[in-house]
Amino acid sequence: MKAAVYTRYGPPDVLQIMDVEKPVPRDNEVLIKVCAASLNPLDWHFMRGTPYAVRIIAGLRKPKFSGLGVDVAGQVEALGAKVSQFKLGDEVFGSCKGAFAEYVCASESAVVMKPATVTFEQAAAVPVAAYTALQGLRDKGHLRPGQKVLVNGAAGGVGTFAVQIAKSFGADVTGVCSTRNLSMVRSIGADRVIDYTLEDFTKSASRYDLFFDGVGNHSLSASRRVLNPKGIYIGAGGTTDNWTIGPLLRAVSSLVLSLFGDQKLLMLLAKPSKEDLAWMREHMESGEITPVIDRRYNLNEVPEAIRYLEIGHARGKVIITLEKN
Numbered sequence: 001m002k003a004a005v006y007t008r009y010g011p012p013d014v015l016q017i018m019d020v021e022k023p024v025p026r027d028n029e030v031l032i033k034v035c036a037a038s039l040n041p042l043d044w045h046f047m048r049g050t051p052y053a054v055r056i057i058a059g060l061r062k063p064k065f066s067g068l069g070v071d072v073a074g075q076v077e078a079l080g081a082k083v084s085q086f087k088l089g090d091e092v093f094g095s096c097k098g099a100f101a102e103y104v105c106a107s108e109s110a111v112v113m114k115p116a117t118v119t120f121e122q123a124a125a126v127p128v129a130a131y132t133a134l135q136g137l138r139d140k141g142h143l144r145p146g147q148k149v150l151v152n153g154a155a156g157g158v159g160t161f162a163v164q165i166a167k168s169f170g171a172d173v174t175g176v177c178s179t180r181n182l183s184m185v186r187s188i189g190a191d192r193v194i195d196y197t198l199e200d201f202t203k204s205a206s207r208y209d210l211f212f213d214g215v216g217n218h219s220l221s222a223s224r225r226v227l228n229p230k231g232i233y234i235g236a237g238g239t240t241d242n243w244t245i246g247p248l249l250r251a252v253s254s255l256v257l258s259l260f261g262d263q264k265l266l267m268l269l270a271k272p273s274k275e276d277l278a279w280m281r282e283h284m285e286s287g288e289i290t291p292v293i294d295r296r297y298n299l300n301e302v303p304e305a306i307r308y309l310e311i312g313h314a315r316g317k318v319i320i321t322l323e324k325n
């Protein structure tokens with residue numbers, strides 16, 4: 001089978017699309033014939049091995065695992081001996097290791113059934129970006145109906161889910177993006193949009209109960225200014241340096257600042273969750289949430305797709321399409 005593989009850290013040129021052995025599922029795994037996969041910034045962090053902290057997981061001097069990509073949707077082609085929740089031919093989506101390939105194995109606890117009304121591309125768009133938005137808003141932010149939410153980075157992979165998830169909780173949502181994305185962010189439900197090329201929201205008089213930050217381009221003290229007295233800041237994304245010192249300082253500062261007053265500044269590290277995939281499945285089936293897809297690439301174009309994502313201006317999710325969409 002064909003897969004995107006790499007044996008050293010570096011720019012997208014380190015990726016090669018080549019023939020590798022088809023994986024065999026372990027007892028608790030399903031073999032998925034991949035129909036679509038989606039890209040996340042974590043893919044290029046793993047590809048480049050930066051910030052260096054990712055090498056603790058990915059391999060210190062070179063990648064331990066040659067595949068890339070975690071978000072997948074496809075059809076179950078083989079079952080491990082102990083798999084009980086799926087049968088051959090089931091259409092599933094979820095998380096795996098090495099999604100940019102024709103076949104991949106995934107634990108049965110990391111995938112759920114794909115709704116018939118959702119395409120493979122839409123389903124593949126979901127896992128990491130949706131975990132991040134849902135766990136940030138619901139678990140860290142304790143979002144309640146009627147609350148005012150600010151989403152910075154509203155046009156990105158995570159942001160387009162954050163806007164829709166916040167709306168599904170009955171929140172009043174303001175999205176921050178650039179001029180070219182204003183109408184898209186409005187179209188997915190934002191009640192208000194702020195064009196960051198024209199306005200610095202940290203200097204406005206508007207205040208929010210929850211600030212979901214997928215960009216991290218403002219200082220914590222400026223970010224805190226936009227919160228109501230008991231408001232919550234959730235830092236999901238941010239600029240990274242190679243040594244992770246910037247983000248670490250931000251995490252420590254958020255802890256210290258949270259000690260003063262009733263506002264909370266929290267940093268998020270999203271985790272894979274089958275329950276959250278099921279939550280997303282229900283909300284996609286009901287039509288409340290529809291993944292936003294920007295560009296589609298084929299498997300041979302994975303390096304080009306990553307180059308595009310790395311620029312930092314994707315409009316929703318970037319997809320690798322194999323077939324059956």
Ligand SMILES: NC(=O)c1ccc[n+]([C@@H]2O[C@H](COP(=O)([O-])OP(=O)(O)OC[C@H]3O[C@@H](n4cnc5c(N)ncnc54)[C@H](OP(=O)(O)O)[C@@H]3O)[C@@H](O)[C@H]2O)c1
Pocket residue numbers: 040041042128129132152153154155156157158159176177178179181196214215217235236237238239268269270271309312313314315316
């Ligand atoms: N904490 C976690 O567990 C976790 C999990 C997943 C992702 N993340 C992080 O979350 C961040 C977002 O991820 P993603 O998948 O959404 O990335 P992405 O799709 O690459 O984000 C691109 C988006 O960022 C927007 N953007 C860029 N500069 C902006 C600015 N100054 N103000 C407002 N929006 C701006 C762009 O909108 P315009 O084109 O309109 O500028 C674009 O739509 C990344 O840093 C990622 O590493 C964290």
